[in-house]
Amino acid sequence: MLKQSIENLGNRTIQGVWRIGFAARFFLAILLHSGTAFRRFGLTIREMYFTGVLSLIIILVSGLFVGMVLGLQGYETLQTYGSEEALGILVALSLVRELGPVVAALLFASRAGSAITAEIGLMKATEQLSAMEMMAVDPIARVVAPRFWAGVISMPLLAALFSAMGIFGGYLVGVQLIGVDEGAFWSQMESAVDFEQDILNGVIKSVVFGIAITTIALFEGYDAPPTAEGVSGATTRTVVTSSLVVLALDFILTAFMFRGLN
Amino acid sequence: MNKTVLDLWVGLFVIAGIAALLFLALKVGSTSAVSTSNSYEIVARFDNIGGLKPRAPVKSAGVVVGRVADIRFDNETFEAAVTLRLDKRYAFPKDTSAAIMTSGLLGEQYIGLEAGGDSQTLKDQDRILITQSAVVLENLIGQFIYGKAQEGVPK
Secondary structure (H helix, E strand, O other): OHHHHHHHHHHHHHHHHHHHHHHHHHHHHHHHOOHHHHHOHHHHHHHHHHHOHHHHHHHHHHHHHHHHHHHHHHHHHHHOOOOHHHHHHHHHHHHHHHHHHHHHHHHHHHHHHHHHHHHHHHHHHOOHHHHHHHOOOOHHHHHHHHHHHHHHHHHHHHHHHHHHHHHHHHHHHHHHHHOOOHHHHHHHHHHHOEHHHHHHHHHHHHHHHHHHHHHHHHHHHHHOOOOHHHHHHHHHHHHHHHHHHHHHHHHHHHHHHHOOOO | OOHHHHHHHHHHHHHHHHHHHHHHHHHHOEOOOOOOOOEEEEEEEEOOOOOOOOOOEEEEOOEEEEEEEEEEEEOOOOEEEEEEEEEOOOOOEOOOEEEEEEOOOOOOEEEEEEOOOOOOEOOOOEEEOEEEOOOOHHHHHHHHHHHHHHHHOOO
16 A cells, blocks of 8 residues: 555656656757748748737737726725826736736637647647658657747737737726826836836746747647547646746746846 | 738737837836936935935936936945936036935935036036935934923923
8 A cells, every 4th residue: 555655656756757858858859940940931920820810819808808907906996095197007017017928828828828739639649740750751840840939939929919908908997987197197107117127027028938838738739648538638738737837937037037126 | 721811910910019019118118217328327425315226216306317226335434325327418516416305205215416506517436425315204203202302391
């Protein structure tokens, strides 16, 4: 009984370490085989359509609503201190620093990451990847790397669109609906948001999230057992793992970026 | 999916994304106000800087003319040495005074510069001689109570 559970623990540890090692080698292989993704950029553009353009609607609509809710909630709180004009700062800083990159990344993981995993997993299950290898076409260069770069390029653009849309939503509710002074809204926002400290750090965050999500999604698809059950399990794992990784990375990045600020 | 339609959509997506980034950079944010190339640094020493932070604004007549670049503690004079980075467009007389002020009742602290009458101007790495420390609320209350107690002393 005891021996059994210790064996289980050992087995799980070995499996976990093996998967991490495999994922790291997989990541390196993607980077090494990235040449094709840039030489035949059409492949990457095709994938950008599926990961980026098709994610636009959910990103834009969520951004707008998150911004509008921030406007309403922020106004309620700021009003008690008589500083409604700071609404612009509150909306812009929370979106640009945190909500933009993180929420866009979570949506990206569930919208695009799951699709990537399912696609690659099915390609593997129907032996399309093996067929490519038979034809001396490297599936990592032809299938995996373009998806990777498409995700890495799309993610910061989506996060920026999310933030811009959110600020517009906050403006709609704060200025147009509630009636916060428009000049104060924009000028206070502009004086409080710093380009390097806030916007650039937000972009760096979204690039890191993009790398993490696409790597996890591609790896889970590539590693999925070639059965219907295996692919569905891998898709679920992609969303769960990449969401958790995004949140953990966000904490680490925030700690590095904003710790020494004051 | 037709290839040109696909290219068109991706192109639109990239343009929209870059436009959003530009919007954030230009409309929402401001570049760290003063860059190192067109600015000069002067030093001011304070007995007490209160809650002053690096990157706090330096204002003269209410206009932001620079930012606090660095705050250090001088272990020889036991004062705070505050480095101010001012925009090159603005020159101040040598006898300019610096004071630490608070915007609003509980707002952030900033440095206010009051221009003097000297004909020479402050150069890079010069020192502001006349400074006024931050008002510490505890000291103020202490002085008030002490003053009240003095009033009550029978003559």
